[in-house]
Amino acid sequence: MASFSFLFAVLAWASFLNAHALAAGGNSTSVPFRIMSLGASVTFGVGSTTGDSYRKDLEDLLVANGNSVTYVGTKKNGNFTDNAVEAVPGFVISQIAALADTAVPQLKPNLVLIDAGTNNCNQGGTVPDAGANVTNLINNIFQQSPGATVILTTILVNSVAAQDACRVTVNDQYTTLATKLQSTGAKLILVNMRGPDGPLVTDLADGRHPNDAGYVKMADVWFSGIQEVISKGLLTKPSTDVTAATGTGKTGHGDGNSTSSAGPAQTSTVATSAPSPFNSAGRRFYSSSAFAACLGLIIASAMA
Template sequence: MRLLNRLAAPLLAAVLMTGGLTLSAAPAAAAAPAEQQAIRIMPLGDSLTFGKGDKTENGYRNWLFSWLTLSGVDADFVGSQSDGTGTDTGHEGHPGWRIAWLTRHVDYWMSTYKPQVVLLDIGTNDLIRNQANGSTQRLGKLIDRIVAADPDVKIVLAKLLVVKHKNAREFRAFNAKLAKVAARHPRNVTLVDMSVIPASDTVDGVHPDQDGYQKMAFQWYQGLRRVLPTGRSFQPVASPFTSGR
């Protein structure tokens, strides 16, 4: 959660004209400055949300927050956890957690932090620990709970980074089913693809290094461009996939 003060919104200058409305001859008083409401974004997941593999523990979060700020998006990362060295370190990234463990707590997090956008990256620990059976059904139940808590919430759902592990085939099978999971809530869920990040951008075949986290941030950024309110002018960000990294 940010430690910075909210940015003041610009003063409104338009005069509303409607038929049948009689205006006084007296000059209208200047509109009072309005406080711009930050968009509450909850990074939700496991150690890849926490930032394991990055010495700063910023993971993708600091890259993403910086790009949103440059685009004029007043974002507030929310959650019970605070890790890293960035401007806004709030998150719900829990190393080692599986899908069902998030589900047990998500009602509380949703009611406490009231995120408008959830960045959901979960399932890696289920698959590594041979819990692939029923994993997408469990993910669907987690998403159901999030949407039940706020029918207007936007969920950016990540296809998993395919780990360098004996269960890599399970990751590809899991990712192939996510479009169907997302289709249950088409108004709420948008998919982004983390499987395009190569294993060479990890420190151990599972957790990204700084290059890998920058690429994750880029994928989240592209997803947020699709779900945040229209009328925002997003600054182009150089793709780390084509910058020789």
């Protein structure tokens, strides 16, 4: 009986470690990421204590999975080295598109993360042309950085009822445009920041911008979208035809294939020591209850 209990405990522990590996691992690719985070105040980092927005957490997740990552943009914000970004607080869709028209041809990202439309809703009324304008933005990116993949997000919740209602209608337009563009073969992924995994109203610092916990949730949603990009083989090698420095970068493997005037890419490796309940971004990979259950089984087997 004791040996059976011990065997059961070992199997439970192995299952637990496997679940940990699945949650922690995700997909990785040998293709380096040259990511442009494009948007307004949320992308810039308003509401976070560090100004990092979701960007550092997302980079940590990608690097922990063995990916090479460089952020590109003409602006910088956040308390981390690779903090390039293409975002200005308060900008509406047309202004964000103008940012992209300048930065994308120069930096040629192979992945663009778009969060746009919140400030259009903040101005009041409805935004019936949001979908059409973002479609134009995306198509321009495809032309300006051939081979690029775009991940578009639905926009966040808002504590002001009228502004939040506007965001729902904008998100409906984004869902429609994503379906249409994907049907033409466009390399576009839509992620849902307004879904159950995105920030809630209680995760907002001021009723509009996420707090640190909200930005962690955003990073997780973006990460899920990037997993889809990898699994579908949508990522292409970054262009070498750039007219501006592309940032410092971090790498989990590979050479990063990035040009920079700010120094070499930083290296981060995945730990191979005993399993930890947290990854490099401080996220718990498994629940404490699962850990306690497995530990209890092992103790029980030892006492049997």
